[in-house]
Amino acid sequence: EDQVTQSPEALRLQEGESSSLNCSYTVSGLRGLFWYRQDPGKGPEFLFTLYSAGEEKEKERLKATLTKKESFLHITAPKPEDSATYLCAVPDSWGKLQFGAGTQVVVTP
Amino acid sequence: GAVVSQHPSWVICKSGTSVKIECRSLDFQATTMFWYRQFPKQSLMLMATSNEGSKATYEQGVEKDKFLINHASLTLSTLTVTSAHPEDSSFYICSARQIPSRNSPLHFGNGTRLTVT
Numbered sequence: 001e002d003q004v005t006q007s008p009e010a011l012r013l014q015e016g017e018s019s020s021l022n023c024s025y026t027v028s029g030l031r032g033l034f035w036y037r038q039d040p041g042k043g044p045e046f047l048f049t050l051y052s053a054g055e056e057k058e059k060e061r062l063k064a065t066l067t068k069k070e071s072f073l074h075i076t077a078p079k080p081e082d083s084a085t086y087l088c089a090v091p092d093s094w095g096k097l098q099f100g101a102g103t104q105v106v107v108t109p
Numbered sequence: 110g111a112v113v114s115q116h117p118s119w120v121i122c123k124s125g126t127s128v129k130i131e132c133r134s135l136d137f138q139a140t141t142m143f144w145y146r147q148f149p150k151q152s153l154m155l156m157a158t159s160n161e162g163s164k165a166t167y168e169q170g171v172e173k174d175k176f177l178i179n180h181a182s183l184t185l186s187t188l189t190v191t192s193a194h195p196e197d198s199s200f201y202i203c204s205a206r207q208i209p210s211r212n213s214p215l216h217f218g219n220g221t222r223l224t225v226t
Contacts, residue, residue: 014118030153031212032212032213032214034214034215036217041200041222042219042220043115043201043202043204043217043218043219043220044111044153044215044217045217046111046214046215046216049196049213049214081178085123087152087153091211091212093211095141095156095206095210095211095212096143096158097143097153097155098216099152100152101151101152102152
């Protein structure tokens with residue numbers, strides 16, 4: 001059975017304090033891995049797609065990487081506006097997304 | 110691009126009444142849309158897959174008679190919560206793919222907060 005696990009559950013950072021979020025997965029054939037950002041009371045906002053091990057994507061202070069078993073979302077020199085819940089998801093063979101539980105990130109000034 | 114619009118953003122209704130939520134793809138066509146439900150501090154749970162011109166497919170444990178889905182056009186899907194009860198109070202989110210490939214990302218609406226009193 002496909003499984004997606006995110007850690008840590010919550011992360012509290014000082015502004016400028018870089019860190020990484022982890023998303024580990026067990027799927028029968030990776031068809032892509034997606035990162036989303038979700039603000040309270042909003043739908044998830046698409047950030048990145050990664051398809052193969054070794055692939056990296058960047059957007060502002062965020063960088064996503066992928067290995068054969070896990071993905072990392074690196075937040076470099078975060079700002080308070082980076083506070084959100086970050087979700088990763090993988091599609092099953094039917095294209096249905098299975099989400100991890102998310103990592104809630106709080107960045108304090 | 111890839112904008113999904115959901116309406117209303119919040120709704121309060123009385124127990125026993127029905128509520129309709131609309132989901133529109135604004136700048137692309139979507140033969141398939143997905144409806145999710147999210148409880149506080151939990152992740153998204155897929156409820157059903159909405160298929161344009163045909164019946165929706167529901168995930169195990171989701172009552173199809175309670176959550177009616179209609180996908181009447183390539184840009185509109187609706188979710189009707191029938192005979193709502195307080196336990197139906199939740200955050201409902203729809204999504205769709207701009208690129209109709211199973212391996213492409215979903216784009217989400219901003220959700221509908223349903224409160225049943």
